[in-house]
Amino acid sequence: MKTITIEGQLRSEFGKKATRQARSEGQVPCVIYGGAETVSFSAPAVSFKNLIYTPDFQLAEIKLGSKVYRCVLKDKQFDTVTDELSHIDFLELVEDKPVAVTLPIRIVGQSEGVKAGGKLVVKIKALKVKALPKYLRENIEVSIDNLELNGNIRVEDVVAENIEILNSPRIPIASVVMTRQLRQEEAAEGKKK
Incomplete structure (x- = not known):
């Protein structure tokens, strides 16, 4: 899995004045929580570019002095x-x-409905999941090989080992809809008969 390394320094001063000062120097105030202690630090804004402006799920390795936090x-x-x-x-x-x-969804395979002339419509691009850190991954693959014309793949159809999906099971992830051209062709065939 991709890991972005961020080097920062611990914050010793807090409050509006200290925060404004840090931001004016191009630093972004940050907090790490969930571990044994809550850690406040700041790091240059440019070091977060590859972590924030991407649809990918990535880990952050934060180096503060001699300590490293995953x-x-x-x-x-x-x-x-x-x-x-x-x-x-x-x-x-x-x-x-x-x-x-939140893990992004990666659609894999070739849909039967698309081969028949339908159009693939992706409804959601990511799933909320709960898992132990060792089971986290960059994305969740969803196969659309068996997706027929006018069919849906729903959250309940996703198979992910050791990962609990928190989204509602009935939400559609992707569907294959009839194109206008296909509808016109079917209507023309219906008139001929």
Whole structure:
């Protein structure tokens, strides 16, 4: 799994004044929680670019002095006016503690309905899951090989070992719909008969 390394420094001063000062220096205030202790630190805004502006699920390895924390991105906040990154929350991964994250869906295979002239419509691009850190992965693969024309693949159809899917089981992930051309062809055949 992809891991982004971020080097930061522990924050010793807190409050509005210290936070404004850190942001004016190009630093982003951050918090790591979920482990033995809550850690406040700041790091340069540019070091988060590859972690935040991507649809991929990645781990963050945060180096603060001699300590290294393995984390996942939990929350990010942007300034309402400038749209700059203003704060990040990380959740520390503890081996025996399940973690809830959002994993992207990767559609694989070739649908029977698409081969017959239908159009694949992807309804959701990610699933909320709960798993131990050792079972986390970059994405969840969903096979559409058996997806027929006018058919759906729902959350309940997804098979993921050692991962609990938190989304409602009836939500459709992808479907194959009839195209206008296919409908017109079927209507024309119906008139001929």
